[in-house]
Amino acid sequence: MNNQSTKLSVSMVAFTTIVRKEVVRFIRIWGQTILPPAITQSLYFLIFGTIIGSQISRINGLTYMQFVVPGIIMMAIITNSYSNVLSSFFGAKLQKFIEEVLVSPTPNWVMMFGYVGGGVLRGIIVGIVVFVVSFLFTAPTVSNPLLVIFFSVLTAIVFSLAGFMNAIFAQKFDDLSIIPTFILTPLTYLGGVFYSINSLPGIWKQIAMFNPIVYMVDGFRAGFFGVSDFQVWYSASLLIFVAVALSAGNLYLLKKGIGIKA
Helix, strand or coil: CHHHHHHHHHHHHHHHHHHHHHHHHHHHCHHHHCHHHHHHHHHHHHHHHHHHHHHCCCECCECHHHHHHHHHHHHHHHHHHHHHHHHHHHHHHHCCCHHHHHCCCCCHHHHHHHHHHHHHHHHHHHHHHHHHHHCCCCCCCCCCHHHHHHHHHHHHHHHHHHHHHHHHHCCCCCHHHHHHHHHHHHHHHCCCCCCCHHHCCHHHHHHHCCCHHHHHHHHHHHHHHCCCCCCHHHHHHHHHHHHHHHHHHHHHHHHHCCCCCC
């Protein structure tokens, strides 16, 4: 029992140390990590919500501005949680100080969730900032706060894990932009942020249903306004499955030393 308690204590110290390092890192350069997303999302509110939205009729009983608010917040969470872990863990690999963690008694799952914790916190902080900014354009309501928290945190976890996997495979700086540019960005823009999935014609609707971001945005929107295109439990189950699959995949890669050990 004492041995188990000692291991748990060491693991908690390692976890909190990594998370604290990550938080200090992105807070110290808040002008590069928190402010730019707020400005970018404000432009989305202005262009899509105000200018274009004034020409669009209501969607699911909501004004277009109200409809896009949850999706734009979710875009900020996805982008920042992913990029935080991707850049931080790749930097640790590049500068070789990840080797200090690998030779320490820190379990792989503690290291992984330490970096993921930092990504989640950055994603949520940026999401809150964007939510506050949205009040300059509309007055969003939150019908189910627990649902909003659930989908925002779980989405941040999923994309932090995805960023961690990208960082494991990345061998040079060019590798950092391939997935975000050619996969993440298209999936996000086609994830129901700016339109309802039900507005798509037949085949395109079927294709869009294979995009996991559709369910994340839809569940998040349900927490705000109580309206959704899919059953909330289905969207939540899908997110949990993806989070578990990515966790298992990352732990397998760490165990094998793929992309880390020479």
